[in-house]
Amino acid sequence: MSHPLDLQQLAQDIKQWGLALGFQQVGICDTDLSLEEPRLQAWLEQQRHGEMEWMARHGMMRARPHELLPGTLRVISVRMNYLPAKAAFASTLKNPRLGYVSRYALGRDYHKVLRNRLKKLGDLIQQRCAEANFRPFVDSAPVLERPLAAKAGLGWTGKHSLILNREAGSWFFLGELLINLPLPIDRPQEAQCGRCVACITTCPTGAIVEPYVVDARRCISYLTIELEGAIPEELRPLIGNRIYGCDDCQLICPWNRFGQLTDEDDFSPRAALHAPPLTELFAWDEAKFLRITEGSAIRRIGHLRWLRNVAVALGNAPWEAANITALESRLGENSMLDEHIEWAIAQQLAKRRASAVEVQPSKKLRLIRAVEKGLPRDA
Template identity: 80%
Template sequence: MGFQQIGICDTDLSDQEPLLQAWLDNQYHGEMDWMARHGMMRARPHELLPGTLRVISVRMNYLPARAAFASTLKNPRLGYVSRYALGRDYHKVLRSRLKQLGEKIRAWCGQANYRPFVDSAPILERPLAAKAGLGWVGKHSLILNREAGSWFFLGELLIDLPLPVDGAVKEECGKCVACITTCPTGAIVAPYTVDARRCISYLTIELEGDIPEALRPLIGNRIYGCDDCQLICPWNRFSQLTDEADFSPRAALHAPELIDLFHWDEARFLRVTEGSAIRRIGHLRWLRNIAVALGNAPYEPAVLSALQSRSGENALLDRHIQWAVGEQLARREAQSVKVQTAQQQRLVRSIEKGLSRDA
């Protein structure tokens, strides 16, 4: 099926229910109302598919070769897209494979009821993956694996067969807090706890309205998602590259020029993102994110012109354009002051040299 690992566990996640409730009570889910909509069903897989006895958890690597993390993030004129979203929508890929796996099991056993899930239903996939032995939950809340780091997708197959279960593995984060300290917006508010309202992935993907102004400068050139907590993790020294062609980066999304992206009309956005996870945010939020990134870019007349070219198209976009234009103008003024100061210093030095000769 192309999975790198599978594990099996029962459906008992009762220990996760108080943790989930506390997370919801703190409003860490932000505008993701669907996180609270189904109550504790997320911790009760057997309620999603009555008769479920086991959960088969799978993982599939997605890290592409030549991911170009540093070269893209360090160039503020380029747009950074989270590496998981550079290729085909993983929901479709994994769900198709899980369905095939379910059919193979059914054919072998004669009968079996199953249901595949890929980040698409009220289910706590990371606690299930940890319970099934695929890894442990890191302090950034992602699953970590000794041999593969964290650059992989998760999927689940609920099934009504009493399969033998696997055991959980030992947590090995130790005293490391690299992911917590490196998060650009301080979204990891405590070990294993993420406040989505501050997370760049949430702000650029899930949030439908305005990105809070205080967080915009911290987003940098990240226009869809963020990988910082994974990039800094020592366990990702052991990460494995994907061999799935579907996860190969699309050229138009791999280190693209921000100005070019901002000129895309909706037709081109839909064409380039066909079959991609990026399409779900829509053209408007795509432009909103790029406007913020342009606001964080060094001052250039071309950047200012690009921002002003889309003014008046939409109220939400306008608010982010106005902020970005303000940031660009402030940098232009700062550059002007710096140039003037340098000129004055040169003039003073020239006068001092002249006075010295006269003396």
């Protein structure tokens, strides 16, 4: 006679298996996201998803996990730290001659890493319970992963819309395993943001339009990753040297004082992507771009959008003749890229003119002092 399945024990085992597989936390919740549906609908109606038409196409399915996998009763939500050691946030962002890549994208594509681990977790569950049916998701289907993670007790939703955790801040990836077992569910954490609005005030483009609401059309991550066409001209100067994604709202968050470093070798930064000179990046041909970004999340934007982003950063960099040379070298390759190159060149020339005006008073003063000392005028 087979013994009835002890769901309480199975839930505890699932969490232990998850930790052994490299996840830092595992939580379980039901599939009811009905409270999220009106918020999602309003966000879509206000067109705040920008060109991400797949968000509108799937509609309310994003708030109904059970429609993705019929028979789903629970969602197992996991998180995995990704912050590398020596992330060099400040030194890269403060040097406008370097390209800044969002720290989650410096290593191997997290989608593959988490999905493989989730599949292993599902297999372990199935070994215990043959009737278990599961499906892993890592940004691979219309699932509201952050509300699910909050319901599963992995953290609370911060005002920047990311999940925050008391012990780990927000430097982690999320993944889900939909399953047909009525496992006991975990309790959500209490929100801990209080009156803090640091993420809202520090956003370079003002994309966090109100607490918990991000207008993707202004978000640098959207502009440099999701947007396929031209970046709006009025937003280009605000992007600075961020060429793939943006971490500002996380960097300023007080809870990230408790951020934990990853111990995953897959998330270690690739040298060619870690604080690289912009002029070097702009010289990459497509073959080199594909070679360096193999197995990386960056590859999905393609070489053209990569060059577009770097061109904007070169326009925002301090005046240097080398920047003009680099930009001019790619004129005529693509009309959309040309638009950004011409804008960047105009920015560089304006800075050169401004610097020339600023130099004149000090040059005149040096000449006066030279004459007073009886030195040759060319000294």
